[in-house]
Structures are given as structure tokens and as C-alpha cells.
Amino acid sequence: MVLTPSTIACASTRVTVVGSGNVGSALAQRLAEKNLADVVLLDVVEGRPQGLALDLLQARGIERHDRQIIGTNDYADTAHSDVVVITAGLPRKPGMSRDDLMLTNGKIVLAVTKQAIVHSPNAIFIVVTNPLDQMTHITWKASGLPIHQVMGMAGVLDSARFQTFVAMELGVSTSDIHATVLGSHGDLMVPLPRYTTVNGIPITELMSVETVERLIDRTRKGGAEIVDLMKTGSAFYAPASSTCVMVESILLNKCRILPVTTYLEGQYGLRDVFVGVPCRLGCQGIESVLELDLTDAELVALHTSAEAVRQTSDRVEALLASSHS
Ligand SMILES: NC(=O)C1=CN([C@@H]2O[C@H](COP(=O)(O)OP(=O)(O)OC[C@H]3O[C@@H](n4cnc5c(N)ncnc54)[C@H](O)[C@@H]3O)[C@@H](O)[C@H]2O)C=CC1
Numbered sequence: 001m002v003l004t005p006s007t008i009a010c011a012s013t014r015v016t017v018v019g020s021g022n023v024g025s026a027l028a029q030r031l032a033e034k035n036l037a038d039v040v041l042l043d044v045v046e047g048r049p050q051g052l053a054l055d056l057l058q059a060r061g062i063e064r065h066d067r068q069i070i071g072t073n074d075y076a077d078t079a080h081s082d083v084v085v086i087t088a089g090l091p092r093k094p095g096m097s098r099d100d101l102m103l104t105n106g107k108i109v110l111a112v113t114k115q116a117i118v119h120s121p122n123a124i125f126i127v128v129t130n131p132l133d134q135m136t137h138i139t140w141k142a143s144g145l146p147i148h149q150v151m152g153m154a155g156v157l158d159s160a161r162f163q164t165f166v167a168m169e170l171g172v173s174t175s176d177i178h179a180t181v182l183g184s185h186g187d188l189m190v191p192l193p194r195y196t197t198v199n200g201i202p203i204t205e206l207m208s209v210e211t212v213e214r215l216i217d218r219t220r221k222g223g224a225e226i227v228d229l230m231k232t233g234s235a236f237y238a239p240a241s242s243t244c245v246m247v248e249s250i251l252l253n254k255c256r257i258l259p260v261t262t263y264l265e266g267q268y269g270l271r272d273v274f275v276g277v278p279c280r281l282g283c284q285g286i287e288s289v290l291e292l293d294l295t296d297a298e299l300v301a302l303h304t305s306a307e308a309v310r311q312t313s314d315r316v317e318a319l320l321a322s323s324h325s
């Protein structure tokens with residue numbers, strides 16, 4: 001029997017991951033091995049995305065999937081992506097804040113967005129590069145896309161960290177914990193103990209105030225704890241999982257409610273700022289923003305967090321303006 005290759009071209013769901021470093025490559029692996037989409041890995045470094053793609057392809061038989069994985073330095077290969085994830089840019093080093101990456105990563109994210117949008121003008125963009133809130137703003141402005149098609153990944157990761165620390169403290173399964181962290185992806189993020197539950201029971205009923213505060217503090221410093229341990233580079237497994245869950249909710253139209261960095265237009269009394277709040281993620285991108293009932297103290301914390309992002313908006317505007325000159 002002779003089996004000839006099929007000549008019928010079928011359009012597959014496609015996700016481009018720009019930046020084939022630690023987060024990008026871990027994400028590509030998750031996307032393909034969960035059979036969610038074909039993946040295009042792009043990087044400025046020649047050979048790296050191609051090598052990673054070949055390596056991932058050689059695991060297909062073992063992992064039992066048939067997803068295409070392309071490694072490239074050419075944006076033409078990213079054409080018609082359904083989702084574009086931006087992980088391109090530098091990670092911080094011990095002692096640095098995420099904001100210290102603003103200028104370097106701002107230029108990279110700007111250039112990446114402008115090239116990616118040409119080939120995938122209808123894609124949904126998810127930004128991962130730090131400083132997250134500001135880089136999401138840059139991608140939104142530079143892409144010209146509607147607000148619901150541009151978002152940042154941070155809240156899923158910060159919530160996952162809080163969830164982990166609560167589970168470790170109580171000695172229960174992580175799966176039984178639902179944690180909520182809102183706000184910016186920085187030291188002023190807003191973990192919400194009232195909305196953090198163990199099988200529906202708020203942790204405020206299960207732990208002392210001091211214990212809750214200790215876990216909140218560790219969550220806020222969760223990224224820096226790993227940066228300090230690794231010395232070079234930052235977290236990537238949990239960031240890749242967090243991004244993957246967002247892509248999955250979009251591609252499969254799961255409509256999950258996840259904390260997502262989005263542009264607020266009056267919700268929570270906040271306007272013209274990117275900050276993390278619970279959103280419903282479906283095939284259109286951000287389908288709606290959920291307004292939780294917050295106490296005065298929680299609302300003040302969210303406003304303080306948003307204000308810190310707003311204070312850097314002149315630097316964001318300067319970066320955007322420089323690209324026009
Ligand atoms: N939002 C979040 O919660 C998280 C954000 N991050 C951020 O994600 C970014 C990436 O982190 P890692 O993957 O660990 O860094 P990495 O250094 O391992 O990878 C970054 C990749 O971007 C590539 N790159 C640089 N300029 C580029 C350009 N113009 N076009 C295409 N590719 C380019 C580099 O060659 C490198 O391969 C960092 O800014 C990091 O701070 C990391 C973890 C969590």
C-alpha cells in the first residue's frame with residue numbers, strides 16, 4: 001500500500017510566541033503538548049527559535065500530538081496568528097525592580113508589536129514582558145487594536161503564587177484553593193484574602209491576621225524571591241502555565257474568569273490605566289470586566305496600585321512618541 005501525503009491544506013489555530021527565551025520556550029511547549037494550537041516561535045537570535053522548534057517537534061511522537069511548531073526570525077512566518085504572545089525582552093537581575101526594565105523593554109515591545117500586527121491584524125495580543133502594566137499599554141497603543149484584544153498576564157501568576165503559599169501553610173491540596181490578586185504587577189499588587197478561599201471558606205476564617213499578612217508579603221515578593229535564588233533570569237514555569245491558561249480560555253472560548261491586566265474605563269472608579277482585574281476571557285478576548293464588591297480599604301489599595309502605574313505614564317508616552325519621530 002502506498003500512502004501519499006495529503007495535499008489538502010487545513011487552517012489550524014495558530015499562536016505566535018515572540019521571544020524564545022525561558023518563558024517563550026516553556027509556553028510553546030505547553031501550548032503544543034496540550035494540543036491547543038500550532039506554534040510559531042520567533043526571536044532576534046538566529047538559530048535559537050529554529051533549534052527549539054526542532055527539539056519540540058522531535059518530542060511530538062512521545063507526547064502524542066501533531067501540532068506544527070515553527071522557529072523563525074521572520075515575522076512573515078507568523079501570518080494569520082489567532083493569538084500573539086509577547087515575551088521578548090530582558091528579565092531583571094537581583095536588586096532591580098521591574099520598572100528598571102522600562103526603557104530597554106519598551107523599545108523591544110514597541111518594535112515587536114509593530115511588526116507582529118502587520119501580519120496578524122486581527123490577533124489577540126497577550127503581553128508578558130516587564131514592566132507588565134506599562135508594556136501592555138505600549139502594545140495596545142502601538143497595535144491600534146480595540147481594548148478587548150490587548151491584555152497583560154500577571155494576575156493569574158500572582159494569584160497562583162498566593163494559592164501555593166496558602167496551600168503550603170494549611171497543608172491542603174492547592175487545587176482546593178481559589179486565590180485572587182488584583183492590581184499592578186509590582187510590590188503594590190493587591191492580594192484579596194476575603195476572595196481567597198479553601199473550598200469556599202475565606203482564608204480570613206482559617207488563619208490569623210499575621211499569617212495572612214505574611215503570605216501576602218511573600219506573594220508580593222514572589223517574583224523577586226525567584227530572581228534572587230536564580231541569580232540570572234527570573235521565573236518561567238509558572239509564568240508559562242499562567243499565560244497558557246489565558247490562551248486556552250480564548251482559543252476554546254471557555255469564558256474563564258481570570259485576573260487580567262486591562263485598560264479600565266471607569267470600572268472600580270479607575271480610568272485610563274492598565275491594571276489587573278477579573279475579566280471573562282473568551283474568543284473575542286476580554287469579553288467583560290467583573291467589578292468585585294470591594295471594601296474601602298481594598299479599593300484604596302487598588303487605587304494606590306493603579307496610581308503607581310499611572311506615575312510612569314509619561315515614560316510610556318515618551319517611548320511611544322519616540323517611535324513617531
Ligand atoms: N508578566 C509576568 O508575570 C512575567 C514577566 N516576565 C518577563 O518576561 C520577559 C521574558 O522573560 P524570560 O523569557 O525569562 O527572558 P529570556 O531572557 O529568557 O528571553 C527573552 C528573549 O527575548 C528575546 N528578544 C529580545 N529582543 C527581542 C526582539 N526585539 N524580538 C524578538 N525577541 C527578542 C531574547 O533574544 C530572548 O530569547 C522579561 O521581561 C521578564 O521580566 C517573566 C516572568 C513573569
Ligand SMILES: O=C([O-])CC(=O)C(=O)O
Nearest residue numbers: 092130223224227234235
Ligand atoms: O520577577 C520578575 O522579574 C519576573 C516576574 O514578573 C515574576 O516572576 O513575577
